[in-house]
Amino acid sequence: TAxxxxxxxYAGGIEENYGVKVLIEAAALLPNIDFRVCGRGSYxxxxxxxxxxxxxxxxxxxxxxVANELMSAxxxxxxxxxxxxxxxxxxPSKLLEYLATGRPVMSTRIPSIPPELEGAFYYITQETAExxxxxxxxxxxxxxxARDGFGATAQRQAVDxxxxxxVAEKILAFWACFR
Numbered sequence: 808t809a810x811x812x813x814x815x816x817y818a819g820g821i822e823e824n825y826g827v828k829v830l831i832e833a834a835a836l837l838p839n840i841d842f843r844v845c846g847r848g849s850y851x852x853x854x855x856x857x858x859x860x861x862x863x864x865x866x867x868x869x870x871x872x873v874a875n876e877l878m879s880a881x882x883x884x885x886x887x888x889x890x891x892x893x894x895x896x897x898x899p900s901k902l903l904e905y906l907a908t909g910r911p912v913m914s915t916r917i918p919s920i921p922p923e924l925e926g927a928f929y930y931i932t933q934e935t936a937e938x939x940x941x942x943x944x945x946x947x948x949x950x951x952x953a954r955d956g957f958g959a960t961a962q963r964q965a966v967d968x969x970x971x972x973x974v975a976e977k978i979l980a981f982w983a984c985f986r
Contacts, residue, residue: 813947814841815913816880818873819901822849825888828853832936833943836853840947845876877908881945881954888934895968902928906965911958913942914975923968927961 815834821827827850830882834842838861844854847867855864868876877883883905898919905912906927914920920928931942946954967973 812839812841813881814843814879815882815884815943816843816845816876817884817886818845818868818876818904819885821846821851821854823853824888824891826888826934828913829888829934829936829939830884830886831858831862833939834862836936836940837861837943840943843876843880845873874908877905877910880910881951882929882943883908883910883912884935884943885912886919886931886939887915887917889917890934903965903969906961909947909955909958909962911954912961913946922970924961924964926955928965929957957961 817827817830819825821844825848827844827848830842830844831854834840838859840861842862843865844858844862845868851864854862858864865872865876885905887899887900898917898921902912902914902924904921906924911929912927913931915931915934920959929942929946931939933939933941944975
């Protein structure tokens with residue numbers, strides 16, 4: 808049966824410096840929202856001791872199971888702290904994977920988000936547990952139609968900018984420089 812509660816899913820490395828500690832702290836502030844934290848990492852053992860009842864830890868999943876987790880979520884989350892040095896140097900592939908689902912995505916404003924995707928995310932403006940909880944609650948308070956519309960628009964942006972056809976065009980243009 809379908810879960811009538813709003814569900815937030817994170818899939819990726821379970822590391823404190825990826826924002827997972829703040830995610831778990833925010834979950835404690837939102838007992839009426841379910842959180843699914845999928846993956847593996849050095850912070851998993853700690854999470855299992857501090858997580859509240861609304862947090863589920865499915866563990867490391869195969870590709871099909873991850874896809875099912877992402878597609879069943881109401882909101883996909885990237886809580887990576889934007890001030891960390893590596894946040895400016897890497898655009899997490901997780902964000903493109905999230906956008907490909909058509910589900911709404913929330914992220915910190917990491918500096919590596921390309922301009923083409925600037926409007927594709929709900930943003931976390933305060934990177935604290937309270938700020939994350941407030942941002943998640945604001946999205947949960949939107950209508951399902953509004954969230955679904957936002958997710959579909961973001962998916963189109965991602966495909967138009969980084970889908971196979973867009974990437975092929977960029978590669979062809981690059982190679983044309985050498986002819």
